[in-house]
Amino acid sequence: MANSFLTDKMIKDTIGRQSPPVRLNVETGAIIxxxxxxxxxxPMWNDEAAARSGPNGGIVAPPTFLRSLGQVRADFPFDMPFDRAxxxxxxxxxxxxxxxxxxxxAIATIIDINEREGRxxxxxxxxxxxxYKNQxxxxxxxxxxxxxxY
Amino acid sequence: MSKQIYWSELEEGQELPTLVKHPTTRQLVMYAGASGDYYEIHYDKDYAINNNLPGPILHGALKNAFLGQLITEWISPQGVLRKLGCQYRGMDVPGDTILGKGIITRKYISNGCHLIDCEIWLENPNGEKTTPGTATFELPIK
Structure with missing residues (x-):
């Protein structure tokens, strides 16, 4: 079915677009x-004394902590009329x-874009x-x- | 630290210990602050209702964090999470008790690492899987 909005050119221009780098210095207090x-x-992400004797030798970030870098997002190379996300x-x-x-x-790269009709x-x-790369x-x-x- | 589990002790088809979460609007405010995601649908009731929502809803990424806790709490301290994926299929609201559950789908060795794949999900009080996902982790052997 043909797209009503996205053209082949828009798709081609969008895939591979990168965001500007977003940086974060990780602080113990922010992890806790x-x-x-x-x-x-x-205790691995709450208690430095307990975490020190663990396998990481100190506090580490929990699995989704990197969300706290905020939005890492590449722009669309066209005007996006759908403002709800x-x-x-x-x-x-x-x-x-x-x-x-x-x-x-952190640098984001758009790897796919497509259009669907839904509810x-x-x-x-x-x-x-x-x-996400470290120093x-x-x-x-x-x-x-x-x-x-949408 | 919890008692360590070992790769050798686990079997395909085995269920993960259930994680019980009691998200509140207060937690959504704390999560907004900690994550920097200040989208109003997660704490402003009027704003949420004006966006055709029943009221404030949980951040998808907070539910992702619950699924991370489901795995890491179980495999700590020696287990290492390798992959964590989830899809936000349904909304969850503060005040509901959310259960994190899972089942082992594969036990295998790859490049000398002792790995486990799981299907995981969050379940609302109606028993609906609002947030299905998968995880892969490495465990020590005895």
Whole structure:
């Protein structure tokens, strides 16, 4: 079925678009506050003394802490008339722990965009992969997100 | 720290220990502050209702965090989470008790690592899976 909004050129121009880098210096207090907010009492992200004798040798960030970098998003190369947004889901892959003192740089790349008709009318599905690197240039995690505009 | 579980002890088809969460509007405000996601549908009732919602709803990413806790609480301290994925299929609202559940779908060795794949999900009080997902983690062997 033909798209009512997205053209082949718009799709081609969108895939591969990158966001500006977003940076975060990871602080112990921010990790503990995040753990408290999600109500996760695991000593690995709450208690430096207990975490020190654990496998990571100190506090590390819980799995979704990197969401606290905020929006890491590439612009569309066209005017987006659908101004409502829904979060469709996330797929994380983890490679190294995130520790206090780490300088994290995140860059998002749009890997897919398509259009579907649904109960909300025309919906634009965008798949974006965010790569998070630390100051040692190690990729600590990637997050692939689906966002829906309608 | 909780008692360590080992790869050798687990079997395909085995259920994960259930995680019980009691999200409140207060928690949504705390999560907004900690994550920097200040979208008003998560704490402003009038704003949420004007957006055709029943009231404030949970951040998708908070539900993602619950699923992370479901796994890490169980595999701590030696287990290592490798992959965590979820889809936001249904809304969850503060005041509801949310259950995190899962089942082991695969037990295998890859590149010398002892791995477990799970299907995981969050369930609302009506027993609906609002947030299905998958996880892969590595465990020590005894």
């Amino acid at each position: 506050k995040f753990a408290q907010a999600i109500d996760d009492p695991n 829904l979060d469709g889901g996330s797929d994380w892959e983890y490679f190294f722990p995130v520790r206090p003192g780490d300088d994290i740089t 909300l009318g025309t919906m634009i599905f965008t798949k974006t992969t965010v790569e 040692l240039a190690q990729t600590v995690a990637t997050q692939t997100n689906t966002s829906i505009r």
